[in-house]
Amino acid sequence: MPLPARRKDILSEEFEDGLVLCDPITEQVVYLNATGAAIWEMCDGETDPGDMVRELVSLFPEADEEKVKREVVAFLADLQARGFLGS
Amino acid sequence: MPFPREKLEKILSSPSPVGNLRWSALEWEVLRLWQEALEGRFVLLHAGAVSLPGRGAVLLPGRTGTGKTTFTLALVSRGWTYFSDDCAALDPDTLDIRPVPGAAHLRGTPRGRGRISLRTLPSETSPTGTSAFPRRRHLPLPGESSPVRAILFPAHDREDLPPGEAVPLAPGMAAYELAFHSMARGQQSFLRDFRAVCRLARSVPAFRLSTRDLDRASLLARDLLA
Secondary structure, eight states, X not given: OOOOEEOTTOEEEEETTEEXXXXXXXXXXXXXXXXXXXXXXXXBSSOOHHHHHHHHHHHSTTSXXXXXXXXXXXXXXXXXXXXXXXX | OOOOHHHHHHHHHSOTTOHHHHHHHHHHHHHHHHHHHHHTTSEEESEEEEEEXXXXXXXXXXXXXXXXXXXXXXXXXXXXXXXXXXXXEEOTTTOEEEOOOSOEEESSOOTTHHHHTOEEEEOSSSTTOEEEEOOGGGSOXXXXXXXXXXXXXXXXXXXXXXXXXXXXXXXXXXXXXHHHTBOOOSHHHHHHHHHHXXXXXXXXXXXXXXXXXXXXXXXXXXHHTO
């Protein structure tokens, strides 16, 4: 199964509170908070979701790992459904 | 959407007493043509826009029914200059706003009409609505522009917003919401608009504002430009 990879043509604008992404083809715009932005940055085609979870847990040690795992999986599925991830 | 041509011709060829309908149809058509002409040069946002002489402008983006026209007219009645109630034209290079001609369209009648000092007519575009024409003294000079100094997302029906407070909105969220209110048609305009609203959201503060109490909301808007 391919590792999550963000589409190269997605426009990304960085803000102090997160990222705003724009799909130039569908003209869809999404807002990612700081956690979502961190996951998006890890969608480099080389990092598997398990590593993303471990990275987030190291950034937020008080977070429940199982909950982080569920949220990462749901978030990636959402990005995939919106077409923001490539192959 | 263009005003139906057959309807337009019927209204224009009718004798009085449909003068108000005739004016609404013409105004609708002029606004449409003007928007088409503006779209090539300006970012068109679903937003009200008003300015205070010497202090700059505020943008009032919002979906239909959030109260942006009511708040725009409330500010105009308190000395602000009317640029638009529904379609703001933003220069993507300077981030100034330009006036967009046209009457303000309300679903009902303006709140506090006596204070707002408007000429109002039944609206042709909405059977239960009103078209409000700001007086000449409330309009900008031809070609006038004004730099945007703040973005206010008005809401008259949000009970979670404190009535006497402008709630700050983080710039990324403000950019996302502004992009949502872009009226661009076509990919090229949309991408230009996306970049422009991101620049604007980084440049000026954004707030959510309850407009249930128009007096308090108007004072807050003025304070933000102090």
